[in-house]
Amino acid sequence: xxxxxxxxxxxxxxxxxxxxxxxxxxxxxxxxxxxxxxxxxxxxxxxxxxxxxxxxxxxxxxxxxxxxxxxxxxxxxxxxxxxxxxxxxxxxxxxxxxxxxxxxxxxxxxxxxxxxxxxxxxxxxxxxxxxxxxxxxxxxxxxxxxxxxxxxxxxxxxxxxxxxxxxxxxxxxxxxxxxxxxxxxxxxxxxxxxxxxxxxxxxxxxxxxxxxxxxxxxxxxxxxxxxxxxxxxxxxxxxxxxxxxxxxxxxxxxxxxxxxxxxxxxxxxxxxxxxxxxxxxxxxxxxxxxxxxxxxxxxxxxxxxxxxxx
Amino acid sequence: xxxxxxxxxxxxxxxxxxxxxxxxxxxxxxxxxxxxxxxxxxxxxxxxxxxxxxxxxxxxxxxxxxxxxxxxxxxxxxxxxxxxxxxxxxxxxxxxxxxxxxxxxxxxxxxxxxxxxxxxxxxxxxxxxxxxxxxxxxxxxxxxxxxxxxxxxxxxxxxxxxxxxxxxxxxxxxxxxxxxxxxxxxxxxxxxxxxxxxxxxxxxxxxxxxxxxxxxxxxxxxxxxxxxxxxxxxxxxxxxxxxxxxxxxxxxxxxxxxxxxxxxxxxxxxxxxxxxxxxxxxxxxxxxxxxxxxxxxxxxxxxxxxxxxxx
Ligand SMILES: Cc1cc2nc3c(=O)[nH]c(=O)nc-3n(C[C@H](O)[C@H](O)[C@H](O)COP(=O)(O)OP(=O)(O)OC[C@H]3O[C@@H](n4cnc5c(N)ncnc54)[C@H](O)[C@@H]3O)c2cc1C
Ligand SMILES: Cc1cc2nc3c(=O)[nH]c(=O)nc-3n(C[C@H](O)[C@H](O)[C@H](O)COP(=O)(O)O)c2cc1C
Ligand code: FES
Numbered sequence: 001x002x003x004x005x006x007x008x009x010x011x012x013x014x015x016x017x018x019x020x021x022x023x024x025x026x027x028x029x030x031x032x033x034x035x036x037x038x039x040x041x042x043x044x045x046x047x048x049x050x051x052x053x054x055x056x057x058x059x060x061x062x063x064x065x066x067x068x069x070x071x072x073x074x075x076x077x078x079x080x081x082x083x084x085x086x087x088x089x090x091x092x093x094x095x096x097x098x099x100x101x102x103x104x105x106x107x108x109x110x111x112x113x114x115x116x117x118x119x120x121x122x123x124x125x126x127x128x129x130x131x132x133x134x135x136x137x138x139x140x141x142x143x144x145x146x147x148x149x150x151x152x153x154x155x156x157x158x159x160x161x162x163x164x165x166x167x168x169x170x171x172x173x174x175x176x177x178x179x180x181x182x183x184x185x186x187x188x189x190x191x192x193x194x195x196x197x198x199x200x201x202x203x204x205x206x207x208x209x210x211x212x213x214x215x216x217x218x219x220x221x222x223x224x225x226x227x228x229x230x231x232x233x234x235x236x237x238x239x240x241x242x243x244x245x246x247x248x249x250x251x252x253x254x255x256x257x258x259x260x261x262x263x264x265x266x267x268x269x270x271x272x273x274x275x276x277x278x279x280x281x282x283x284x285x286x287x288x289x290x291x292x293x294x295x296x297x298x299x300x301x302x303x304x305x306x307x308x309x310x
Numbered sequence: 311x312x313x314x315x316x317x318x319x320x321x322x323x324x325x326x327x328x329x330x331x332x333x334x335x336x337x338x339x340x341x342x343x344x345x346x347x348x349x350x351x352x353x354x355x356x357x358x359x360x361x362x363x364x365x366x367x368x369x370x371x372x373x374x375x376x377x378x379x380x381x382x383x384x385x386x387x388x389x390x391x392x393x394x395x396x397x398x399x400x401x402x403x404x405x406x407x408x409x410x411x412x413x414x415x416x417x418x419x420x421x422x423x424x425x426x427x428x429x430x431x432x433x434x435x436x437x438x439x440x441x442x443x444x445x446x447x448x449x450x451x452x453x454x455x456x457x458x459x460x461x462x463x464x465x466x467x468x469x470x471x472x473x474x475x476x477x478x479x480x481x482x483x484x485x486x487x488x489x490x491x492x493x494x495x496x497x498x499x500x501x502x503x504x505x506x507x508x509x510x511x512x513x514x515x516x517x518x519x520x521x522x523x524x525x526x527x528x529x530x531x532x533x534x535x536x537x538x539x540x541x542x543x544x545x546x547x548x549x550x551x552x553x554x555x556x557x558x559x560x561x562x563x564x565x566x567x568x569x570x571x572x573x574x575x576x577x578x579x580x581x582x583x584x585x586x587x588x589x590x591x592x593x594x595x596x597x598x599x600x601x602x603x604x605x606x607x608x609x610x611x612x613x614x615x616x617x618x619x620x621x
Contacts, residue, residue: 030587034610038318038411038585050589058605065582065590070366072582076589079605223366251366274583275360275371277320277411 014191018045025270026104031090056082071224100127118162134172146172156188171195179239194245237263253286263304320411336391352417353455358584360409361399368394375452437547446554495530499523573617586610594621
C-alpha cells in the first residue's frame, strides 16, 4: 500500500492477484491509450480492454448512443481492431504499466471463442481473459450465448480447454435465473464471474416516430441500472464459490461499498469514467476512508456481509 | 508519472462569469478559471463540462468548443440554451463549480496547406496566404480564436498574453502576407454574436442572415461565391476553415471540392465520453481498403477533419 493507514485493498481472484479491487469496465476504456493522457493508473487493479474478436469489426451505423434519465444506451456494435492489430498495436502499450491486463473477447460461435482464447493465451502480457457471453450466437438465430445454460456450459468448457489463463465469464443480466447460469459457468470451469453487462433498452423519438439509435436498440448502463445490478451480484455471490467482479452504474465510492457488501470481490467502473476520468482513483480513496472510519483493516472484511432483517 | 505530464486535465473548476449575451436568444458567455486549459488549447479543440455535479440527470458531460482565451488563467465558452445540459449550465452563477475535462480533440491545422489528395504541402513561402473562415451561427465558437492563433503562428501562445486584444493594424507587420477573412451567417441578427466588435480580429468581414435583418439577405456561401475569383488566383494560397449547420458544411464541401481548395470542417456529433474511448461518435472516412471507408472518432480524431478525408 502506498500510504501507512495499514489498510489492505488487495484481492486474490483465484490465481489473479490485484493490488486494488477496482478496474475499468470493458468497452469504456478503449485499449488504455486515451486515459493514460488524463489519469494515472497507479491504483487501477487491472486494465480491461474493449471486446476483441478474431476479425476486426466496423460496428453499427450511427447514431450509436442516446442518453436517458440517469442512463446511457449504446449500440456500438462491438467495433474493435481485431486480434492481429490488438496483438501488434495495442498490447505492447498495455503491458508497460505492470498492472494485470484483462482481455475481453467474444465470438460469433463457440468455435470462434475457443480459437480466440487459445490465440490470446499465447501472448505475453495477458493476465486473464474475460468472455463476453451477451452477444448473439449466429448459429442459434442470434439469441445471446449467455441466455441458454447448455450453451454456456459448452462455451465455457471449450474455452477452458484451450486456455490456461484465469477465465472471467461476463454474465448477461437478461436471463430468467442468473443463479442457474452462474452455477453452470462455475461447473464448466469459470474461475471468476463478472456482471452485469448492459441491459437491452431503447428510446423512441416521438417527433420522427423512429428509434433514436440506428440499430433500434442498445444496452443500458449508468446509475439507472445500479439497483438491478446490485441485486444480481448478490444473487450470484450467494449461488457460487468463485469470486465475483461487480459492475453496473457504479458512480461514487459509496456505490462501490454497496457492491462489496453485496458480495463482489472486485468492482468495475464504466459509464461514470466518461464523466469523471479520475473516478477510479477517487473510489479507491473513498474505499480506504470507509474501511478506516468503520474499523476494518481489509476489504475482505466487508465482502458479502450485507444482511437482511432488522 | 506525475499529474503534470498529462496532456489533458480533468478537474473541478470555478465559474468566473456566466452571462447571457445582450440581444441574443438565450446565448451565454461562460468564463472558467482553469490555467492549464487557458494556456494549452488550440482553436477547434473543446472541453467536456459536467454542470450538475450532484445528480445524474442529465448524466453525461457536454462538449463545448473553447471559444476564447480570456487571460492566462481563464478561458471562455459560448453556448446556446437548448436541452438539459445547457439549461443546467445556464442555471449556474459566478463562484459555482463545474467539472471540466480538456483540452480535447485535434483542433484546426493552421500551418500546413493541404490541396487535393492526401499529401501535406507546406504553405508556400512566396504566395500570399488567405485564411477564409466560414461560420454559421453558434459555429463561430470554434473559429473565433483562430486569428490570434494564426498571428502567433500557433506557437507559444501563452507567452503572448494580450494578443487577443490586438487589432489588425498592430499585427499587420507581424506576418504581412497573412490575410484573414470571416464569412459569418445565421438565421437572424440576434444569432450573429459579436457582430459589432468582431471586425477587430479580421481583415475583412462579411455577414448574412436568412431573414435579412443584418448584412446580406440569404446564404453566407453566396458571398463567398462573389469573391472566389481572388482565392483562386495562382499567386494566392487560400485555405478554408468552417463550423456550422450540417447543410452549410455540406454545400461548402461541395464547392471547395470543385474549386480544388483546402477545407477543414469542425464536425458535431452527440458525444458520450468525448475522450475517444466509447466509439459512440464515429464518422466514415475514406480508406483504400475495407470497402472504401474506416470509422474515425469525431471527438478524438476530430472534431476537425479535412473535407477530402470524409467519405
Ligand atoms: C465538438 C463539439 C463542440 C460543441 N461546441 C458547442 C459550443 O461551443 N456551444 C454550444 O452551445 N454547443 C456546442 N456543442 C453542442 C453541445 O455539446 C450540446 O450538445 C448542445 O448544446 C445541446 O445540449 P443540451 O444538453 O442542452 O441538449 P440535449 O438535451 O442534449 O439535447 C437537445 C436536443 O438536441 C439534440 N442534440 C444534442 N446534441 C446534439 C448534437 N451535438 N448534434 C445534433 N443534435 C444534438 C438532442 O438529440 C435533443 O433532441 C458542441 C458539440 C460538439 C460535438
Ligand atoms: C460504450 C460501451 C461499450 C461497452 N463495450 C463492452 C464490450 O466491448 N464488452 C463487454 O463485455 N462489455 C461492454 N460494455 C459493458 C460494460 O463493460 C459494463 O458491463 C456496463 O456498461 C455496466 O457498467 P457501467 O454502468 O459502470 O457502465 C460496454 C459499455 C458501454 C457503455
Ligand atoms: S464520444 Fe466517446 S469516442 Fe467519441
